[in-house]
Amino acid sequence: MAGSQPTGALDDVRVVDLTRTFWGAMAGTLLGDFGADVVRLDSPDGSSREFPDDIERPALGDNDCMGALVHRNRRSVAVDISSDEGRALARELAATADVFLTDLSSDELGRCGLDEKSLRAGREDLVYLRGSAFGPLGPDSDRPPLDELAAARTGMMPILPEPGQPPVYPGHGQMYTSVMLALGAVTALLHRRASGEGQAVDASLLGGNMYGASLDLQAFLAIGGQRFCEPVSRLDAGNPMSGTKYPTSDGLWVTLTMPETDRWWPALSELVGLDSDDPRFATHDLRCGDNRLPLMELLDGAFRLESAAHWRERFNELQMSADVIEGYEFPAADPQASDNRYLIELEGGQRSLGFPVWMQDTPAAMHREAPAVGEHTDELLLALDGMDKARLESLRESGVVSGGER
């Protein structure tokens, strides 16, 4: 094998994707981007493309921009798993997989015979990958897979905003879960290659949100106290030069991360016009201890005197770890984002999120754009044992499958 050039790092892996959520499907996208053959089980009526938390869909109408990301690099087979014949087909397709990916409830999976026990019987090398809301164990294992519920449980929502403000649902917790599922799949495949054994792998929205709550959560577990349970003012930060936000003259904000204040204090104080030799701020301990609050007040006043563009120019000149807090317009226009393929353009000119990991020899790529529901029904089902065109036609007539060549 040495020396051959694969088209993708995972091009010898087949994933059968029975997901219904955005974040569950995104795990399949990560695997498909690196070349895995991802076969998505859609439903004949297309309802499999409606996310349970997609409250904006009616407003988006026909512009299936989310699908362009969530369903790319896949083939779609449309099979009705609420029918006996459809379930049997889904099980046959699953039997062709190296990885079976799902975010359905354990009840639904059990009803369809697509639970771990059924699929791994006689297929001990299968990696059975399941995402859920709160994990497979414990009292909440059957709750619906909504990121809002997991985020609410995680304890970060009350402390994200300023004091006195309503809690904030951030929306990113589910994305850790997507990557964890993809990481779990490949880790289990590596073990399978070494041992011949597959296994069940799980990740959840709660686990993802908790992982993302990293430093606050770990500090609470170690230190404890109300300061981790109630919002803290931005002018009450632990280090005035690190993790802080200050407003600019034009209504925007800058943020600083210079944890080693001894190194950066001379340059920063000079930049903003504060006295570098002010004895109140002579040492790191004074800046981050007794006099941190007055220092933050002074910085807050100083940054208000100039525009965001001014500050950015100076930060860059001085190579400071500091920047302007931007909107989505910034990365969309930033060559750094497109040159690294974090943002890409699809064939029709539509912009999309691209590939978060840069791999030199086996790069992530757009192998195929998102298929229509059932676009590959025929080719995938005709490859199954005992399937022929006549049987496929009768399945289509009875509504068990849809799509494919007519």
Next chain:
Amino acid sequence: MAGALDGIRVIDLTMWFQGPVAGQHLADQGAEVIHFENPRGGDLGRGVASIKALPVGDWNQYFLVINRNKKSMAVDLKSDAGRQVMYELVEKSDVFLTNLSAGALSKWGVSYDDLSAINPRLVYAMGSGYGPRGTVTKPSFDLTVQALIGVMTRLGEPGQPPIYLGMGSGDAMGGLMAAFGITTALWAREKTGRGQFLDASLYGAQLFMAAPTMQAWLATGSDRFSRQVSRSHARTPTWNTYRASDRWMVVCVHNDDGQWAKLAGLLDEQSSGGKLAADARFATDAARGENNVELVAELDRVFAGDTAENWVESLAETGLHAGVVCTLAELAEDEGAWANDYLARTHCNEVNREVMLRGLPLGLRGTPGTINTLGPELGQDTELILFETLGYDWDRIGELKSSGAIL
């Protein structure tokens, strides 16, 4: 029981959070991860003394948790002898992981070109700030990169400061992405016979974190995905935060007629004189969208009439979903978080007692991850690795020590 990544050796030349946490994922699953540090104090994360202006206490949880299950070697890469140690270890390793600057790596002779020439099977993983291509050279941290993504300025009530997603939120994603990239490159290596260079930057990782709203914004350009929207103006009032009589909750009810009938019926039943179900302003999904501000105000009024716990329970009995907005203190006692090993306890040598820590977010049921030790002392494994893995004799180790090339 064997870990899934048993037999994989990782050189972890990282510091702070993004790099170390990538190594943590690999170490949790059984890889031999060697945290490679300078002898003059090592990883700067060892020096973290306070979090949110509170002293970290008697154990440095910042460093010790993300470096758990690892070994530590303290070697001076500025010395020729130290660099030689690195090169010999590279020959015997599968993965080189770093989040140091490209400039420092070149200066020390540990760039991708340097190391892949020694071991072509090496997977060389970089956790950069802004990606391998482009012109930005300044130092990068979680928050200064998160600032550029666009996620911060869309959160919170209008006029409020931009919101940081939490200390370490972007580093955590960068590290997770690097771990995914590393395992994927290890899989590819069996086919190509070669390792390769990969980079999982904070910029790429944090754009991915923004996916749910950023993708929608890229397609539509609509402000509602990119600007602060008040909860009092929620486009879908039935899917929103509400303050009950005692505390906040999230309510997740779809704006369709069936779900609305259930919700309005329940609320009318629970509040005296309630007439939401019959209110023409809220009779259809379109009407509820158009009269969203009035509807949020009505729901604010009704939900304020009982406790969050009671609402969540009665909504659940009606088949509707809601949850109490908890604190970290409540999470620390969450039965499910413990049952799934998302929280864990382990012995901490520094304080000689059991401590609580972030557990194992990924459940590999055949080869469960483990937490065997917390982060290592600086250089605690240097001599043993030189002796056992690299075959140095004790005389040579003594010379390295007296020359200052190792601690």
